[in-house]
Amino acid sequence: MNKEVILVKIGLKIREFRKEKNLSIMEFSDKLEIEYNNLIRIEKGRTNFTIGTLLKICKALDVKLVDIVNVE
Amino acid sequence: MNKEVILVKIGLKIREFRKEKNLSIMEFSDKLEIEYNNLIRIEKGRTNFTIGTLLKICKALDVKLVDIVNVE
DNA sequence: CACCTTCCTATCATATATGATTGCATGAAA
Protein backbone atom coordinates (compact mmCIF):
# COMPACT_ATOMS: atom_id res chain seq x y z
CA MET A 1 0.00 0.00 0.00
CA ASN A 2 1.57 3.23 -1.13
CA LYS A 3 1.68 6.59 0.57
CA GLU A 4 -1.21 8.16 -1.32
CA VAL A 5 -3.59 5.34 -0.44
CA ILE A 6 -2.57 5.35 3.21
CA LEU A 7 -3.02 9.13 3.46
CA VAL A 8 -6.53 8.78 2.04
CA LYS A 9 -7.34 6.02 4.50
CA ILE A 10 -6.01 7.99 7.44
CA GLY A 11 -8.08 10.95 6.30
CA LEU A 12 -11.20 8.81 6.18
CA LYS A 13 -10.51 7.53 9.67
CA ILE A 14 -10.12 11.06 10.99
CA ARG A 15 -13.40 11.97 9.38
CA GLU A 16 -15.06 8.96 11.00
CA PHE A 17 -13.88 9.97 14.44
CA ARG A 18 -14.96 13.55 13.85
CA LYS A 19 -18.46 12.51 12.83
CA GLU A 20 -18.71 10.23 15.85
CA LYS A 21 -18.27 13.36 17.94
CA ASN A 22 -20.88 15.19 15.85
CA LEU A 23 -18.44 17.94 14.95
CA SER A 24 -18.52 19.92 11.74
CA ILE A 25 -15.17 20.65 10.14
CA MET A 26 -15.47 24.22 11.29
CA GLU A 27 -16.21 23.28 14.88
CA PHE A 28 -13.39 20.78 14.76
CA SER A 29 -10.85 23.20 13.39
CA ASP A 30 -11.85 25.62 16.13
CA LYS A 31 -11.00 23.01 18.76
CA LEU A 32 -7.73 22.43 16.95
CA GLU A 33 -5.09 24.99 16.16
CA ILE A 34 -5.44 23.86 12.57
CA GLU A 35 -6.90 25.84 9.74
CA TYR A 36 -10.24 24.85 8.33
CA ASN A 37 -9.02 24.25 4.79
CA ASN A 38 -6.00 22.34 6.00
CA LEU A 39 -8.27 19.95 7.83
CA ILE A 40 -10.18 19.35 4.62
CA ARG A 41 -6.94 18.64 2.79
CA ILE A 42 -6.01 16.13 5.46
CA GLU A 43 -9.39 14.40 5.53
CA LYS A 44 -9.31 14.12 1.75
CA GLY A 45 -5.78 12.73 1.78
CA ARG A 46 -4.43 15.53 -0.37
CA THR A 47 -1.55 16.57 1.86
CA ASN A 48 1.37 14.74 3.43
CA PHE A 49 0.88 16.23 6.87
CA THR A 50 3.23 16.12 9.84
CA ILE A 51 3.31 14.13 13.07
CA GLY A 52 2.67 17.34 14.99
CA THR A 53 -0.54 17.97 13.06
CA LEU A 54 -1.58 14.38 13.64
CA LEU A 55 -1.02 14.83 17.35
CA LYS A 56 -3.22 17.93 17.41
CA ILE A 57 -5.96 15.96 15.71
CA CYS A 58 -5.63 13.08 18.16
CA LYS A 59 -5.83 15.43 21.09
CA ALA A 60 -8.93 17.19 19.78
CA LEU A 61 -10.62 13.88 19.01
CA ASP A 62 -9.49 12.35 22.30
CA VAL A 63 -8.10 9.28 20.56
CA LYS A 64 -4.67 7.68 20.52
CA LEU A 65 -2.14 7.91 17.71
CA VAL A 66 -2.42 4.20 17.06
CA ASP A 67 -6.19 4.46 16.62
CA ILE A 68 -5.77 6.69 13.60
CA VAL A 69 -2.76 5.15 11.87
CA ASN A 70 -4.12 1.63 12.16
CA VAL A 71 -5.06 1.42 8.49
CA GLU A 72 -2.77 -1.24 7.07
CA MET B 1 2.53 14.39 26.69
CA ASN B 2 3.44 17.20 24.33
CA LYS B 3 4.64 17.09 20.76
CA GLU B 4 8.34 17.50 21.50
CA VAL B 5 8.39 14.58 23.94
CA ILE B 6 6.48 12.33 21.59
CA LEU B 7 8.78 13.14 18.69
CA VAL B 8 11.77 12.22 20.82
CA LYS B 9 10.14 8.97 21.86
CA ILE B 10 9.25 8.09 18.29
CA GLY B 11 12.83 8.83 17.29
CA LEU B 12 14.13 6.51 19.98
CA LYS B 13 11.82 3.77 18.84
CA ILE B 14 12.99 4.14 15.25
CA ARG B 15 16.55 3.91 16.47
CA GLU B 16 15.70 0.75 18.42
CA PHE B 17 14.24 -0.93 15.37
CA ARG B 18 17.22 0.15 13.26
CA LYS B 19 19.71 -1.31 15.74
CA GLU B 20 17.72 -4.52 15.90
CA LYS B 21 18.43 -4.86 12.18
CA ASN B 22 22.11 -4.04 12.77
CA LEU B 23 21.98 -1.13 10.36
CA SER B 24 24.10 2.00 10.63
CA ILE B 25 22.38 5.29 9.89
CA MET B 26 24.19 5.41 6.59
CA GLU B 27 23.14 1.92 5.58
CA PHE B 28 19.63 2.70 6.69
CA SER B 29 19.37 5.94 4.75
CA ASP B 30 20.60 4.06 1.70
CA LYS B 31 17.70 1.63 2.01
CA LEU B 32 15.40 4.59 2.43
CA GLU B 33 14.94 7.48 0.06
CA ILE B 34 15.77 9.68 3.02
CA GLU B 35 18.87 11.73 3.51
CA TYR B 36 21.40 10.71 6.09
CA ASN B 37 21.23 13.93 8.11
CA ASN B 38 17.46 13.96 8.01
CA LEU B 39 17.37 10.53 9.56
CA ILE B 40 19.55 11.81 12.40
CA ARG B 41 17.19 14.73 12.93
CA ILE B 42 14.28 12.33 13.10
CA GLU B 43 15.95 9.86 15.47
CA LYS B 44 16.92 12.72 17.75
CA GLY B 45 13.41 14.15 17.69
CA ARG B 46 14.56 17.47 16.30
CA THR B 47 12.16 17.66 13.36
CA ASN B 48 8.40 17.43 12.96
CA PHE B 49 8.51 15.00 10.09
CA THR B 50 5.70 13.94 7.78
CA ILE B 51 3.55 10.83 7.53
CA GLY B 52 5.17 10.08 4.19
CA THR B 53 8.61 10.04 5.77
CA LEU B 54 7.30 7.83 8.55
CA LEU B 55 5.94 5.42 5.96
CA LYS B 56 9.32 5.20 4.23
CA ILE B 57 10.92 4.37 7.55
CA CYS B 58 8.34 1.72 8.33
CA LYS B 59 8.85 0.12 4.95
CA ALA B 60 12.63 0.04 5.30
CA LEU B 61 12.39 -1.39 8.81
CA ASP B 62 9.65 -3.81 7.80
CA VAL B 63 7.43 -2.75 10.69
CA LYS B 64 3.92 -1.37 10.87
CA LEU B 65 2.95 2.23 11.47
CA VAL B 66 1.36 1.35 14.77
CA ASP B 67 4.57 -0.28 15.99
CA ILE B 68 6.40 3.03 15.82
CA VAL B 69 3.77 5.49 17.01
CA ASN B 70 2.82 3.35 19.99
CA VAL B 71 4.60 5.59 22.48
CA GLU B 72 1.83 7.06 24.61
C1' DC C 1 -37.18 33.59 -3.53
C1' DA C 2 -33.46 34.81 0.13
C1' DC C 3 -30.55 33.20 3.78
C1' DC C 4 -27.67 30.10 6.22
C1' DT C 5 -24.67 26.04 7.00
C1' DT C 6 -21.56 22.73 5.48
C1' DC C 7 -18.31 20.86 2.47
C1' DC C 8 -14.96 21.67 -0.89
C1' DT C 9 -11.61 23.94 -4.16
C1' DA C 10 -8.25 27.37 -5.65
C1' DT C 11 -4.83 30.74 -4.86
C1' DC C 12 -1.10 33.09 -2.63
C1' DA C 13 2.27 34.04 1.20
C1' DT C 14 4.83 32.19 4.83
C1' DA C 15 6.83 28.75 7.77
C1' DT C 16 9.19 24.63 7.92
C1' DA C 17 10.65 19.85 6.41
C1' DT C 18 13.88 17.97 3.50
C1' DG C 19 18.02 17.64 0.36
C1' DA C 20 22.74 18.55 -0.01
C1' DT C 21 27.10 19.67 1.77
C1' DT C 22 30.67 20.55 5.24
C1' DG C 23 33.00 19.92 9.38
C1' DC C 24 33.89 17.97 14.06
C1' DA C 25 34.26 14.33 17.89
C1' DT C 26 34.74 9.72 19.20
C1' DG C 27 36.25 5.10 19.01
C1' DA C 28 38.26 1.13 16.84
C1' DA C 29 41.85 -0.84 14.30
C1' DA C 30 46.12 -0.98 11.86
Add this chain to the structure above:
DNA sequence: TTTCATGCAATCATATATGATAGGAAGGTG
Protein backbone atom coordinates in the same frame (compact mmCIF):
# COMPACT_ATOMS: atom_id res chain seq x y z
C1' DT D 1 50.59 7.88 15.46
C1' DT D 2 47.36 7.50 11.07
C1' DT D 3 43.17 5.87 9.04
C1' DC D 4 38.49 4.78 8.79
C1' DA D 5 33.58 4.39 10.24
C1' DT D 6 30.04 6.37 12.78
C1' DG D 7 27.20 9.76 14.97
C1' DC D 8 26.07 14.45 15.21
C1' DA D 9 25.51 19.50 14.35
C1' DA D 10 25.42 23.63 11.37
C1' DT D 11 24.42 25.84 7.14
C1' DC D 12 22.06 26.95 2.88
C1' DA D 13 18.77 26.09 -1.03
C1' DT D 14 14.63 24.06 -2.39
C1' DA D 15 10.29 21.68 -2.01
C1' DT D 16 6.18 21.48 0.37
C1' DA D 17 2.94 21.86 4.49
C1' DT D 18 0.37 25.22 6.53
C1' DG D 19 -2.00 29.78 7.24
C1' DA D 20 -5.05 32.96 5.28
C1' DT D 21 -8.51 34.35 2.23
C1' DA D 22 -12.01 34.07 -1.37
C1' DG D 23 -15.50 31.82 -3.76
C1' DG D 24 -18.65 28.01 -5.43
C1' DA D 25 -22.05 23.92 -4.95
C1' DA D 26 -25.52 21.49 -2.46
C1' DG D 27 -28.91 21.17 1.02
C1' DG D 28 -32.07 22.97 4.55
C1' DT D 29 -35.16 26.64 6.37
C1' DG D 30 -37.42 31.06 6.59
